Amino acid sequence: MKSAKIIFWVSTTLIFLFEGVMPALTSQTEMAKEGIRHLGYPDYFGVMLTVFKVLGALALIIPQVPARVKEWAYAGFTFDFLSAFFSNWAVDGLKGATFFPLIVLAVLIVSYINYHKINDSKVKSLSL
Template identity: 35%
Template sequence: MNMLNRSAGKARKITYWIATLWLSLGMLSTGIVQLMKIKEEVDVTLHLGYPIYLLTIIGIWKILGVVTVLIPRFALLKEWAYAGFFFAMSGAIFSHIASGDPVKEIFPPLLLLVLTVISWYFRPAERTLVTANR
């Protein structure tokens, strides 16, 4: 039985790190693009009805969120980072839907939303607020 627990624990850890690294790469790259105010990103932001200065705010918060999720400790701050990622990506999804965009525009934030949930759910006990038996 101990071997099964170790195997399950290892699978959880692998799932966590794969999701977390992909999430971090996605958030970091889009955060940089937003801070650089690449023309395509500016066009999408205006199309969705948001002011351009929002790109700076979201870009900075995404990069800070990535750092927070990746570094050890600071469990409460990690919860805030995950919540921020969740709200930003669900907001992006609904913004595209409300603007009548095609489904292909919804896929990138949906993927990041799914990675956020997977990373949060499979995070190791030492990265949670409450250490529970998982």
């Protein structure tokens, strides 16, 4: 149980840093805006995506957020990472950087699995 908590917090903190803090600090840089344009998306899409990433990252990292909201955040990030992978693949082809969203998705999956290990054990102990 203790290892599940450690793995959960490490993986969730990584997601929080990559998907909450970094976009909040860098989304309005010219490099970030050009990245969105390069993929063929309008500028407002980057702003909208940043808002949702920050809110989702906060939902995952704050323990008091209801489980249903966390589930939606996990789902949203899954769609985001898969979409990023396919967008990069469609525009740039299969290169090393194309796979980065799938690596972050793997970290998200580790977080999700351990989130459920922790919560399922809480539910079992409450029902005893």
